Amino acid sequence: MPRQPDPDLEKQIIDAGWRLWKKGEDHLSLRAVAREAGTNTPAIYRRFRSRKEILRALLLRFREGFYEAMSSAPALEDALDAYVDFAVRHPREYEIFFANQKLLRQWLPGRSAKSEDKNPAFFWALRKLAERFGGPPESHIPLAVSLWALVHGTASLLTSGAIEPELQSEMRAQCRKAFELLLREDVNRQQ
Numbered sequence: 001m002p003r004q005p006d007p008d009l010e011k012q013i014i015d016a017g018w019r020l021w022k023k024g025e026d027h028l029s030l031r032a033v034a035r036e037a038g039t040n041t042p043a044i045y046r047r048f049r050s051r052k053e054i055l056r057a058l059l060l061r062f063r064e065g066f067y068e069a070m071s072s073a074p075a076l077e078d079a080l081d082a083y084v085d086f087a088v089r090h091p092r093e094y095e096i097f098f099a100n101q102k103l104l105r106q107w108l109p110g111r112s113a114k115s116e117d118k119n120p121a122f123f124w125a126l127r128k129l130a131e132r133f134g135g136p137p138e139s140h141i142p143l144a145v146s147l148w149a150l151v152h153g154t155a156s157l158l159t160s161g162a163i164e165p166e167l168q169s170e171m172r173a174q175c176r177k178a179f180e181l182l183l184r185e186d187v188n189r190q191q
Helices: 009-023 030-037 041-047 051-071 076-089 091-099 101-106 120-133 137-160 165-190
Strands: none
Touching: 009 030, 009 041, 009 051, 009 091, 030 041, 030 051, 051 076, 051 091, 051 101, 051 120, 076 091, 076 120, 076 137, 076 165, 091 101, 091 137, 120 137, 137 165
16 A cells, blocks of 8 residues: 655644754755654655745745734734844844845746735735825835834844843834834824
């Protein structure tokens, strides 16, 4: 009787890849993933054609967790905290995720730069801004980009270790103040 494929093996492979990825992208090889998952390299190749496909699955998993953390926030200000908290809890993955954005976009060919499936968190923010201030979501792109730059910069500085521990809470507080100021300024601009 032929051997039945293990339906849980793909998840085991991704989990193993995740553990290796957290150590650094250079730890992610098909052989290392097979060893970590308790399987063999041919089993990996039956599910993923290359290391890049495993990396893509890891990037998508991270993006999904990141989006879930943000989109569960009731308000944009809370999403800012969720964004920074998620990045601080996953500093290595956060760094690798943003370092591989170009690669992730290549896996979604034929989509415009404004395609929601490329950046669901950004489009969630656009919808939240439209709900709050009115108008179509696309009209809030400049504000959303400004907010994202602010929050990403703060998260990147906090995850890099460049900010002294005694200044981290102050940085977060000032980021939130700047975030709220950008929201108020946008309201004033529209009036």
